[in-house]
Amino acid sequence: MEDDALIREVLGDALQSAGLNTVGSASAEAALEMLSDGTPGVVIADINLGGGMDGLALGRAARARYPNLPFVYISGRYGEVRGLDGLERFLTKPFSTSVLLRAIEEVRMPAKSHATNSVILADLPRE
Numbered sequence: 736m737e738d739d740a741l742i743r744e745v746l747g748d749a750l751q752s753a754g755l756n757t758v759g760s761a762s763a764e765a766a767l768e769m770l771s772d773g774t775p776g777v778v779i780a781d782i783n784l785g786g787g788m789d790g791l792a793l794g795r796a797a798r799a800r801y802p803n804l805p806f807v808y809i810s811g812r813y814g815e816v817r818g819l820d821g822l823e824r825f826l827t828k829p830f831s832t833s834v835l836l837r838a839i840e841e842v843r844m845p846a847k848s849h850a851t852n853s854v855i856l857a858d859l860p861r862e
Contacts, residue, residue, distance in 0.1 A: 746779070749832040755839075763793035774801050777839050782810040791816070794823065805842035807835070 747757040758775070760766035764787060766778065778797065780790035788796070794806045808816060811828035819825060824838040 746835070749835070750839075753832075753836055763788035763790065766793060767796055770797055770801065770804075774804060776843055777805040777807060779807045779809060779835075779839075782808050782816070783812050798822075805839075807838045807842060 743759065747759070750757050755776070758769065760769055763780070763784060766780075767788075778794070780793050782790040784790060790808050790810075794808065798804055798806070803822065805822045806824075808819075808823065808825045809828055809830070810816075810825070813825070814827060816825040822842050824842050826834060826838055
């Protein structure tokens with residue numbers, strides 16, 4: 736989930752180059768709706784959202800419906816996020832593509848039995 740078009744495009748291109756399919760969403764609420772169409776292999780969620788649901792709330796809501804859904808949370812404002820489980824990782828911006836891909840692989844490992852190669856990236860307010 737990234738609102739900056741350039742960053743979103745770079746992230747999407749990097750993930751697609753790694754063999755992942757990416758889907759964008761206009762908000763956390765829209766991302767939740769997208770999940771009813773099929774569960775992705777992982778959701779990448781910016782924590783800081785302008786209004787409505789933040790990235791952590793999206794994770795809680797989505798995982799209430801889909802307990803094995805992996806999440807990678809990203810933020811330029813937080814230094815750490817506590818209380819994450821084995822299907823969640825947190826990355827501080829800026830991060831390299833290799834760090835993001837490693838985090839995706841780590842969270843997908845326990846959930847490989849249902850994992851797909853799709854990733855939800857939602858458009859969210861700039862930090």
